[in-house]
Amino acid sequence: MIPGLPYAEQLPERVGVLVLGSGLAGCAALLAAAEAGQYAVMLEKTSDIGGSTVKSAGLSAFAGTEEQSAQGIADSVESLRGDLLNTGRHLSDERLVDLYCEHQLETYRWLRSHGVRYGEVHAASGQSVPRSHPTDTTAMLVHLLRAAGRLGARLVMEAPACRLLREGGRIVGAEVEAPDGLRRVSADAVVVATGGFSQNSELLTRFAPQMDDALRAGGSGCTGDGLLMGWQLGAGIVDTPHIKGTYGHYFEPHPHEDGTGVLAVYKGAIAVNREGRRFVDESLPYKEIGDAALAQGGTTTYQVFDARVLARTNDEVAIYDFAGRDRAGMLVKADTVAELETKLGIPEGSLVAAVTDYNDRIVAGERDPLGRRHLSGGVGSPFALEQPPFYAHPSGTVVLATYCGLTVDARLKVVDVFGEPIERLYAAGEVIGGFHGAGYMTGTSIGKAAIFGRLAGTHAAAEESEREW
Ligand SMILES: Cc1cc2nc3c(=O)[nH]c(=O)nc-3n(C[C@H](O)[C@H](O)[C@H](O)COP(=O)(O)OP(=O)(O)OC[C@H]3O[C@@H](n4cnc5c(N)ncnc54)[C@H](O)[C@@H]3O)c2cc1C
Incomplete structure (x- = not known):
């Protein structure tokens, strides 16, 4: 009461x-x-x-x-x-x-x-x-x-x-x-x-x-x-x-899960499936990313990012509180992308290949094959993920509202x-x-x-x- x-x-x-x-x-x-x-x-x-x-x-x-x-x-x-x-x-x-x-x-x-x-x-x-x-x-x-x-x-x-x-x-x-x-x-x-x-x-x-x-x-x-x-x-x-789910939710019950999830993709992360492959233009609305994540089968995908994205944390906005998630032990962390891949149980070489391809295209100014041109909506420019340590946030799609x-x-x-x-x-x-x-x-x-x-x-x-x- x-x-x-x-x-x-x-x-x-x-x-x-x-x-x-x-x-x-x-x-x-x-x-x-x-x-x-x-x-x-x-x-x-x-x-x-x-x-x-x-x-x-x-x-x-x-x-x-x-x-x-x-x-x-x-x-x-x-x-x-x-x-x-x-x-x-x-x-x-x-x-x-x-x-x-x-x-x-x-x-x-x-x-x-x-x-x-x-x-x-x-x-x-x-x-x-x-x-x-x-x-x-x-x-x-x-x-x-x-x-x-x-x-x-x-x-x-x-x-x-x-x-x-x-x-x-x-x-x-x-x-x-x-x-x-x-x-x-x-x-x-x-x-x-x-x-x-x-x-x-x-x-x-x-x-x-x-x-x-x-x-x-x-x-x-x-x-x-x-x-x-x-x-x-x-x-x-x-x-x-038109019922849609929202992307970015932690996939298992966790004492620090506040129900909002995180959207590191809008600050520079990529989203990969359990095979380590990117599956969506990460700048799309999170409901559309949610649909794409569900199409990967099962509940789990990963938002993968580096120290530069983590530094964009904002503890006043739950969906951008990456440091809070790190402190709560909800991020998988590694010194290299290869080590992160092993910790996530992703097939050997596939996450490394995905990150390398993503980074190389940005550096070369080439078109992203999934169409990503911005960080979120029409705002912000994607950047290479190369500053260790590297992080992954296990992320599923959640129905918050109908x-x-x-x-x-x-x-x-x-x-x-x-x-x-x-x-x-x-x-x-x-x-x-x-x-x-x-x-x-x-x-x-x-x-x-x-x-x-x-x-x-x-x-x-x-x-x-x-x-x-
Ligand atoms: C994790 C999460 C994050 C969200 N974030 C946002 C956000 O940032 N911005 C946004 O716009 N939306 C957000 N939403 C959606 C938004 O919160 C809801 O759509 C909105 O609050 C619904 O308000 P409401 O008053 O219609 O219903 P509710 O707040 O759900 O209230 C309905 C109430 O009716 C009661 N009730 C049900 N059946 C009966 C009955 N038979 N008799 C009497 N009482 C009954 C329920 O117990 C409940 O208390 C979020 C939702 C979730 C779950």
């Missing part, structure tokens, strides 16, 4: 806005509904708040912020919109992209007004300018929940919703698994913010069998409950073909398979689809949870109440 959060012991019988799930989407929805004057109650399935949000790297994609200005970064909503559409290969629902763009800056300011603070902004996948804003996600949720609590909102833990209740053509509440059996909570509107299904193997195999060899991360409660509850009522589901989900309209109202809104049912965060299209820009899962969660809570709160107080 976190001190100061507005926990309630009992399930209420009747509320204004019922929010399912305590990740960022749910917390933003709860606070927005409470700010709109509603009696808002959140149900969380597990004994901890935060779902995948508190396990994440905490990067939010915003454009035009104070942090960017302070770092001299010129960004604009037009540039953000262009990057979102390009990253999604123009398969996203443009209404949702526009909604994100229209409300991102006011949501950023709203979060800051509630005490959320961001660190140094940096560039990541899909961003033509640096716009990944890091924050402490647990602190962020605590700020939002405390503010909601001051307005009378409440949070009930270990209260999994199992069915949405519909009467007279509209949603009237949810059925909840309580310690004493199934209980009904009536509501004027429900916001589903139950996250994705990265922890549900059966659903992953059904929608993304190509991920069967991938590792899994995310909140323990992220098993697709909201998707199934919406599905039962005829909700549409989009973007299932990106697909329920169809919603521009008011975040859930829409059924025929395009009809399901009255008084709203959804936000990872449980919705349509926004990312075929690709993912770093920071937009957290971004969309905050922006759409807040909007869903506001719209849900505007539903006419039928309560008699």
